[in-house]
Amino acid sequence: MTQTETYDLQNQRMAASSGNGKIFGRFDPIHIALAVISVIFLILSIVFIILFATKHDTSTGFLATGFSDSKSGDVSSELKGLLNKKYTVNSFALDVQNKAVSAVFSLRDDVSTKDVQSVLSGSKLVTQLETTYGDKATAVCRQQPAASIISTSLAPATSAPTNAPPVTGKYCNNNAITRDIVIVVDMNDLPKNDHTEKMNSLAAIRDSLTKGITFPDAKVFLKAVVAGDVIDVSTKWISDSATLTADFNKLLAINNFNNQSSLIIADVFTKSFTTLKTGRQFVPGALFIVTDKQPSSDSKVAVNPRDSGIYIGFTGVRKSYIDQYSTWSDSIVTAESWTDLGKQDPFGTLVCSFYKLPAAPKAEAFFNYPLGELDAADTPKCQVLDIIIAFDISESLSRIILPKYVAFAKRLVAQYKYKANDFTRVGVLTFNDQVTEKLTLVNGNNLDAVNAAIDSVQYVGGLTDVTKALKTAQQLFQTESDASRSKVLIVLSDAVPTVDTYTDEIQAGKQLSAMGVATFFIGYNHYSDDVKKELGQVTNPNYVFGDMSDASFNGVTTQILTTYPCPKPKCVTAYYAIEISEATDDDVVDNLKDILLISSQAKTLQTGTESYQLITYNDIGNTQINPKGDASFDAFQKYVQALIDNPNQVAALRRGYTRLDKAIDDVTAELKNQATKNSRFSGNIIFMGQANDAVLNPNVPEAQKIVLLQASAASLKAQTAGLIFVVDDSRNTADFGDDLWTSVTTKNRIVQKADDVVAALKGTDYFQTWKALSCSLPARTTCYDTPLDVAVIIDLQKKDDYVFLNYITSLLSQFSSQDDTHISMLAYGARKTSVLSSLSAHSSAEVQNFAVVYTDWSNGTYFMTTTTEAPTTTQKPKNIFTNDLYQVDQGMMNGYVYKNVQKKKSSFANFLLGKYPPHSFDFPPIRMDLSASSERREP
Structure with a gap:
């Protein structure tokens, strides 16, 4: 196959997959190759942007790619300058490798991709510049289907x-x-x-x-x-x-x-x-x-x-x-x-x-929400829906009937929530024997625009082609929607074909159903039994309503909610950790009263998806988290008040000296448990107690106590994005040793115990960051049941590069390398290109076997024992970059997302291991999904 034929074939394949919800689905193969080349750069930069977003829930992240002959510093200055003219740039990172530009950045407030593309198109240094919304590069959690009861413990x-x-x-x-x-x-x-x-x-x-x-x-x-x-x-x-x-x-x-x-x-x-x-x-x-x-x-x-x-x-x-x-x-x-x-x-x-099931948690150390509390159906208003309404304007209707359809449609769409493209969007079609798009889904993202489009619908007459309307809606869902959004088609018509046939409608309905569209038919008076029978084959019979009565209106609304449940999880938790030991005896009740006041203030800043937990800690093995079962604000306040009123109950919780490092480990385990049960979990914590070195581990010197505290705190920071606050109750340093709270969190988040603790906390960012915590925060663990294919392509110039081994082990720890996440690793450079781990590795143990294969690969024994060609490698081709390239054609990334990815032989590892060595960024690690989910369709 010639170079031109290869390039054309790649373009055809990518064109066929555009708009299907995959990462980079609309990019040409050049940009896909660029994205793969810069994968580690994107990992580090996207981590940075996501961490920033945990503090600014109105930030928007973007990915931009293109080509440039200029230096990365010049390109960075130009693009950042263009953005700063119009937006507030929260974070920005850019790299240029082999003329390939990759930039990730976040902008304050809700900003559209189209606007950012327009701004960056003014670049004089970057050509073929493409911008995509950052969430598309990291968020692959699929929409949960109907009747789903999500496991919170599997x-x-x-x-x-x-x-x-x-x-x-x-x-x-x-x-x-x-x-x-x-x-x-x-x-x-x-x-x-x-x-x-x-x-x-x-x-x-x-x-x-x-x-x-x-x-x-x-x-x-x-x-x-x-x-x-x-x-x-x-x-x-x-x-x-x-x-x-x-x-x-x-x-x-x-x-x-x-x-x-x-x-x-x-x-x-x-x-x-x-x-x-x-x-x-x-x-x-x-x-x-x-x-x-x-x-x-x-x-x-x-x-x-x-x-x-x-x-x-x-x-x-x-x-x-x-x-x-x-x-x-x-x-x-x-x-x-x-x-x-x-x-x-x-x-x-x-x-x-x-x-x-995971290992059983420690007895009485964890609480569990009821499943219904985590994902309970609420109202249709919080749905992330793409709704297309198709109005029949043919002779089947009349000038009297159509206004009734208009009123029905406006009543229906008024139920839903609109906020840019975050929630419901509505598109509007009219049809007779032709179909007209009155409003696109992209523009139907606010109720005023939707109502205006519906009001513009007028009776025309003509023949009826329902099939054409169904097929047009299918095309619009493919081009204007994506897999993260639930899809609904409302057809306001008598649905009796005069151009097409019921057989045509049934076939079109099956195609809509196959892509996850719930298609509703609503008549103006009633459907005959024969029509109901036919429409029941076009769509789910439960989606067929004969008239515009209240019963039909409520039926449509209920069926949409049943098909696409609206979860309202309890996913934000405020933790209050109080030391109850001999040293803090005199202050326990006062601290508990302060906790009631702090939580009461916090309650006013959240939206009803939050919960509250009291942690009591002291000696090893005595950390307890309450109340269990019901963690609502009322149950929490009742539990804390009961402790205040009952000295005997406080005494039962008391132990001697404090092991703060072990208590932090217990808290971290609890937060990890909650994050495992709910991928949208987020939380913060206030410690109220002492951290003098004399009341920690008495058997080690202060330097070792600091090391122990820092190690424990590092894990907790990873679970809270660093949102750790302290009301410091430490004793005087002359008698009890140094105050070590600065080993747990930053100085600006430590306040001294005072008469008005709420006022003291207002001097920190505690209440601001608590208010910003929400269910929309990026997940710190992989999504439930998320199919994810990850490609790791490593250029190794040394046969014994154990820096790679350590680095890749650290990288893999960021993923759930289990049955739904498949990691394929390929090594090249010093020896023949070979697969270290393939997509058939279905467990963490199988994935970790890459280390054994790598050893064989590096010392040459791999090639003495293996006679089969590596499945992901083809001959060295001519291509669109240079002749010194390998082409990864089959096997890697399942042959779907990154089919025909070209890879540069030499510079990738230098960039990967040299410019960004392990742990070169000082921020807590988070788990994230970096690739589009694998799909089982030929590209």
């Missing part, structure tokens, strides 16, 4: 699963598991097999599976191995229990099976992978195979879905047979008979083997 599995307990509700302790799951059942019999027993077992498995799956979070597709072929049983992805039962019954009715002694696993993989590619964007996939046969001895597997991040599980009869699939699987469940397998409910184990 983590990805790292070990072999155990058998599932009997199903008492939904699988996984009623926690929703969001997956696209292909299930392949081997219907062929072994010779001498009891077919009736097998069918009875599969029927029992069907019943358990139907009860256990959480729809529509999970979607299922059934296949069967019949005779010599793998066939589809399902005709579409299953999203409800009734369809799963019906499809499973079709599977059980198959009677053209034959006797086989083995399973051709290559055929199962190839045909299943094709189906998995049709699944939902940004949703991880799983493949489960049910069989009672060993793999065919001549089955050569050319396509293994696991290599692309698909989770694979096998279940069936006879352990000696099923264990032979271990090479290709992540988990295996077996039984010695079909009857035993049916009783065992294997899918209860397979579906939940993605996750395991």
